[in-house]
Amino acid sequence: MRQDDCIFCKIAAGEIPSNTLYEDDLFRVILDLNPASKGHALVIPKEHYANLFELDEQVAGKALQVAKKVGTKMVDVLKADGLNLLQNNGELAGQTVFHFHMHIIPRYKNAPNADMLRYTPLKMNAEELAELKDMITK
Ligand code: 5GP
Numbered sequence: 001m002r003q004d005d006c007i008f009c010k011i012a013a014g015e016i017p018s019n020t021l022y023e024d025d026l027f028r029v030i031l032d033l034n035p036a037s038k039g040h041a042l043v044i045p046k047e048h049y050a051n052l053f054e055l056d057e058q059v060a061g062k063a064l065q066v067a068k069k070v071g072t073k074m075v076d077v078l079k080a081d082g083l084n085l086l087q088n089n090g091e092l093a094g095q096t097v098f099h100f101h102m103h104i105i106p107r108y109k110n111a112p113n114a115d116m117l118r119y120t121p122l123k124m125n126a127e128e129l130a131e132l133k134d135m136i137t138k
């Protein structure tokens with residue numbers, strides 16, 4: 001299924017041009033227009049799923065395989081020093097395009113945005129952690 005007003009449906013279908021790094025029956029991987037680092041790319045399924053919760057399970061598994069393939073090549077070719085996979089769900093989590101996508105973000109020593117994914121850890125004791133585990137697993 002696709003959604004007519006969705007920009008990633010159009011990009012994935014090739015109706016809007018993109019710098020495509022990889023394509024198969026299920027996915028198109030493109031360079032991000034506003035990259036956080038050199039090579040920042042997006043794994044976009046050709047079918048429309050708004051987010052991880054809607055994503056088909058088989059497609060979910062394959063998305064990671066595609067990210068591995070493209071990310072590995074990218075690190076090699078661009079001589080990156082590391083790589084982040086990032087995937088936002090919901091506005092509060094930073095999602096701005098509501099068609100599932102996974103970011104591939106190569107990382108480089110001494111590059112800008114060095115702290116893009118840093119956070120201040122919450123202070124939680126063992127009891128609080130165990131309580132959370134119980135909530136999530138019951
Ligand atoms: P989100 O914040 O939803 O996780 O990520 C959306 C990403 O899509 C952003 O990094 C943004 O730069 C990128 N983006 C938005 N519109 C376009 C577009 O038309 N073309 C490309 N190549 N990237 C886009």
Ligand code: ZN
Binds near residue numbers: 049099
């Ligand atoms: Zn879409």
